[in-house]
Amino acid sequence: xxxxxxxxxxxxxxxxxxxxxxxxxxxxxxxxxxxxxxxxxxxxxxxxxxxxxxxxxxxxxxxxxxxxxxxxxxxxxxxxxxxxxxxxxxxxxxxxxxxxxxxxxxxxxxxxxxxxxxxxxxxxxxxxxxxxxxxxxxxxxxxxxxxxxxxxxxxxxxxxxxxxxxxxxxxxxxx
Numbered sequence: 001x002x003x004x005x006x007x008x009x010x011x012x013x014x015x016x017x018x019x020x021x022x023x024x025x026x027x028x029x030x031x032x033x034x035x036x037x038x039x040x041x042x043x044x045x046x047x048x049x050x051x052x053x054x055x056x057x058x059x060x061x062x063x064x065x066x067x068x069x070x071x072x073x074x075x076x077x078x079x080x081x082x083x084x085x086x087x088x089x090x091x092x093x094x095x096x097x098x099x100x101x102x103x104x105x106x107x108x109x110x111x112x113x114x115x116x117x118x119x120x121x122x123x124x125x126x127x128x129x130x131x132x133x134x135x136x137x138x139x140x141x142x143x144x145x146x147x148x149x150x151x152x153x154x155x156x157x158x159x160x161x162x163x164x165x166x167x168x169x170x171x172x173x174x175x
Contacts, residue, residue, distance in 0.1 A: 045072020
């Protein structure tokens with residue numbers, strides 16, 4: 001019971017922080033994109049790893065949770081560690097992160113369909129949208145460079161919405 005409460009709280013905290021960061025970036029694009037992105041992605045990765053290591057034996061799609069967490073931590077540290085390098089490759093890094101995060105959510109949505117979960121379509125749709133967003137940014141880096149703060153803000157809000165949905169429906173994700 002304690003583990004379930006902790007998980008729900010972590011999902012809500014992650015969701016709220018991601019949505020607030022996305023809204024801040026939408027309305028304040030002059031904010032330090034790289035630092036903010038690095039911090040938020042690192043935090044998201046840490047939350048995903050924490051949830052994986054505590055609950056991997058009870059959770060559907062645990063391997064995807066682990067992959068999402070590892071990628072989040074690695075990308076977050078890259079953003080925080082070398083801002084000059086990151087600025088030049090930011091659209092590619094961002095595109096890959098969003099694409100893989102979206103794919104993990106898309107697969108998770110189909111896992112929920114197998115369990116007759118009513119809201120599986122919404123989670124799958126979020127995953128598909130993130131995958132397309134990541135592909136667009138990765139393969140059209142000029143578009144990503146020009147609109148990166150807006151794209152990143154929307155992706156943070158979508159990622160936050162996913163985390164909140166996981167918090168709301170957390171009981172249905174357990175075996």
